[in-house]
Amino acid sequence: MSSQTSSQSPVPSRPGGADSVGGGRKPRVAVVFGGRSSEHAISVLTAGAVLRAIDRTKYDVLPIGITTDGRWALTADDPERMAIADRELPNVLELTDSADGGVVLSVDPGNREVVYTEPGAVPKALGEVDVVFPVLHGPYGEDGTLQGMLELSGVPYVGAGVLASAVGQDKEYMKRVFISFGLPVGPYEVIRPREWDRDPAAARKRIVDFAGDHGWPVFVKPARGGSSMGITKVDGLDGLDEAVAEARRHDPKILVESLLRGREIECGVLEFEDGPRASVPAEIPPVTAHDFYDFEAKYIDSATGLVPAPLTAEQTAEVQALAVLAFDAVSCEGLVRADFFLLDSGEFVINEINTMPGFTPISMYPRMWQESGVEYPELVDRLVQAALRRPTGLR
Template sequence: MNEHSDVPDEHPRRPRVAVVFGGRSSEHTISCVTAGSVLAAIDPNAYEVIPIGIATDGRWVWESGDVERLQITDPEALPQVDATRPGVTLSQGAQGTSLVVSEPGSPPRVLGDVDVVFPLLHGPWGEDGTLQGLLEMAGVRYVGAGVLTSAVCMDKAFMKVALAAADIPVMPSETVTRAEWLRDPERVAERAASIGYPLFVKPARGGSSIGISKVHHAGELAEAIEEAQRWDPKVLVEAFAAGAREIECGVIGNPDGAPEVSLPAEIRIGGDHEFYDFAAKYLPEEHTRLDVPAVLEPATVKAMQDLAARAFTATDGEGLARVDFFVFPDGSLVVNEVNTMPGFTPTSMFPRMWAATGLPYPALVDRLIRLALDRDTGLR
């Protein structure tokens, strides 16, 4: 409809989708790769797409949308947002929220109203509720979890608290702040020893396996904590899931009913990788095997899907999430993580699981955008 008339437009405009990617976190590169895949999958006949990059220093720019540039072709030259591009801001007015482009030597110009944002940022300053809060304040619809869910699931320590409160099993862990480590490293070492070696040390609010170390004995603990604190002053010391299989499920929120859960998929690591580290996730090689779908007994699949839906609901999920499990030899299940903005790279599990379930990549992207367009901002 024309906003000044009750007469339908002869050619109503397509919904305008701002794809936002990059960001200030250590996962800047992976966000760029994810954006390249999503930009290539969005139907240009159904949507008008505006690529918005957030540079590593926090500046917002109007990106080119060149999907070839947003791929990992050289491990020594990882993709990133082009900070030299024209700056862009959100401007809220009486008729809606618009994108305004600013270039040196030229007056600002308006790109138009934004109908929905697809926030493809991973890690702090994007996936942790900060961007979601900005969009809520601006009254702009967006894909994915809200402010609280994004914040809770980004912080693995609080995520475990929320899941445990819902009687969902999680791995034993200890949270270590920078102040605690500086004040009493011996006490921290005692707490780690109570978990037992080997164990994992990871940034509490990180992702893409950046800053994670497997610690085989007490002599490796200090170095692992200091490495994790390069990325986050808050660190999680977590029990090693000995003998467990790493299996994941995708979840899509359904505002009118129970969440929908995909078929599960399994990650199998070989070669020199002791765990699913950055290289195993994102750099092509023959040692990482992804079984989509995972080979499991039907009863285990059903139990896992039910638990994934419970974890999604327990964290007040919306839009989408990937729920990661440890499956132990006795068949017991433990939730390792709830990821509110899983990767959409060509090797990412979330789109592959949904494709195996019957929802191909372009249809998945369209489904998530449609869900966001149908959801209002504010309290819900």
């Protein structure tokens, strides 16, 4: 198992990768962002940061936004418009000139050409794409669906493959994999769609019994969501149905977790040529203005964590080893942010991994790697180069 053990650990020289493709032209990177999930705006923020950082002397870049209704659109290459302005979140539609035009990527593995179509107009070829950088968060993008399409197309892409993306999105099966690999997880309960629809009283009783065993409060959350959307902290039976309804607004399958008393610790994992390595960890301190580290705290009020986390050398080494083990357990590729609780007892418990974590320069994942010696533009470059080296298909 390979991991960095401190912020002073050496970072290898930059990988060689594929600096050019056929004909000596620069590799073309399609940055795909937006999407149909409730994390649409967070994906736009991430795309703006990636577009701002990517080396234009080394790569040709094609920004492709996916609208909230699933249309692939050619967007402006304008990172400044992909930001929060006056507490308003950005949207892909604001970056497109046509309400009807669309982008099509061939699923023929022998043809990587992207075509722009518009009603009443001749389709326009936009050239080939050599690698996709999918900065989508949540369902319909981070969950293996887009990755499956890219596998069919034979187009390399940044990040986890189909299985790892799907497992990394579904918190139930993620926890099952963790348990099978000996990783410590906290108590949880799953309520599937049919269970709540068929007999909500019985499903409600299971939640109450779970709270009776592990104590109130509990957290009710979408099983396949992210960015802390749809999560409610519930202190008792009052408000439980409302919390379930809010979670099911994002995902018909819900997860109930007990409160773990301790410190929130995060650790980044990045795939180098010799295997995955862990960054210095970070700590999310208690957010006094919020009940927990929710969406508002993360993205609107910009609550920030401590990097590096104030841990002992032994604790740092332990959480880094656990982060790499989680990366390997789910068969991840490219990158992962692993989130832990350091319990009052001194034990680390893994909460979840994110196969495409928030990726703005102030997000925890890039900040942890910056503290580990990898600046943001180099981080973007490493991920693109790793994707260019990696074949599609079984591997």
